[in-house]
Amino acid sequence: MSAALTPRPRVAIAGATGFVGRALVPALVEHADVIALTRSAPPEERAADGPVVWRRCDLFSLRETEAALAGADIAVYLVHSMLPSARLTQGRFEDLDLLLADNFGRAAASAGVRRILYLGGLVPHDDATRTQLSAHLASRLEVESALGAHGAPVTAVRAAMVVGPGGSSLDIVVKLVARLPVMVCPAWTLTPSEPIALDDVVAILVHCVGDPDTIGRICEVGGPDPLSYRDLMRATARALGKRRLFLPVPLMSPGLSRLWVTLVTGTPRALVAPLVESLRHPMVARDRWLQERMGRPGMPFADALAEALRDRPRRPASTVRSVQRLPLPPGRDAAWVAREYTSWLPRFVRPLVQVERDGTLVRLRARGVARPLLELELEGARSNPERSLFAIRGGWLAAPAASGDLPRLEFRATPDGTHVLAAVQDYRPRLPWWLYRQTQARLHALVMWAFGRHLSRQARGAAPP
Secondary structure, three states, X not given: OOOOOOOOOEEEEEOOOOHHHHHHHHHHOOOOEXXXXXXXXXOOOOOOOOOEEEEEOOOOOHHHHHHHOOOOOEEEEOOOOOOOXXXXXXXXXXXXXXXXXXHHHHHHHHHOOOEEEEEEEOOOOOHHHHOOOXXXXXXHHHHHHHHOOOOOOEEEEEEOOEEOOOOHHHHHHHHXXXXXXXXEEOHHHHOEEOOEEHHHHHHHHHHHHHOHHHOOOEEEOOOOOOEEHHHHHHHHHHHHOOOOEEEEOOOOOHHHHHHHXXXXXXXXXXXXXXXXXXXXXXXXXXXXXXXXXXXXXXXOHHHHHHOOOOOOOOOOOOOEEEEEEEEOOOOOOHHHHHHHHHHHHHHHHOOOEEEEEEOOXXXXXXXXXXXXXXXXXXXHHHOEOOEEEEEEEEOOOEOOOOOOOOOEEEEEEOOOOOEEEEEEEEEOEOOOHHHHHHOHHHHHHHHHHHHHHHHHHHHHHOOOO
């Protein structure tokens, strides 16, 4: 990218403290004013008029995302939710990712962001394979679509494994090779891939910021070395100075592979499962038009690996997040779902719990007990037909909020209008965690499952209004 962009664009980076973001921020400041977004306190405070402005932003909050993107010309999206940020998370990672991407796309449109730059994953080119994508790769495509569903054009950079310090996929490979003298290699270890160095990905992202020809286009990128995952593990063994025996085991299923990888590496199953499932798909860039244009074929895998062997710690969190994707009856919207929920819930939870509605307030009480279990209030100013938001204002089961932001329950229509996301966010239970997991958490999951069945019956039996 030319360093002489006039005027300098303001680029917001979601995931600025993550694996790719940590490398992108310093590389981009030569060419743009950077707004670095982070869920926690920024690692380094900078002056507001400096090249990097840090903004605290929880992307699960549409309000915070709108505020964080204010003034940005370009927004870079480097986020996935396979490692939950809450102490207890209910919901599939693809539903969490869809909610995050929809928030970001809406906020970008609201803030007047000119375009979004998204780092996703390579997908197969043949139609037959693409209809059978793993949940992980299907989610990457869904995120790509959701980001652009609200008006801001998207530049999608699709890559295979990114090789650099802090990369979760490489971390799994390194732990397997370091801890197992005999490597059991199921059939998926022969799948071809083109791992790409972190330095190359960063250079490509920086180039895209300044190249208007990438707007609205798909950019497939990869490294110069086509490798099977077995070749990748052999190269890792050489880099670690380890002698390893590789035994082909064609009968090992993906389910056993997930268990094996989780047990050996200690990596959370929530991260391992979708990654292993995706390994059956070739991760090969077929059209490298952007790399050819840049004259950057990529760093050899051995060199990229030599720079990447280091530890990558992660921190636990202490809140609950629960997201479920529910069917949306034809002709209905999120506001209707919210009203339907407050009408249906009293019937489902009786006779043990009673639900009282008083204008915008909804209170759940145990029968015979004066103090409510939970108290919710519809926030009309933040709600619309596509999104209804309830603030969880208190109750015996809810601990006080850790910050000024209240926990919330929302119903959000998906961009394609076929589903609604029911999301509880930033909730802190008053019950001890071990008791909460076995009682209130299970009850909430049951309630949402039952409400989803109710909406399915409504979709089958009721004509559109």
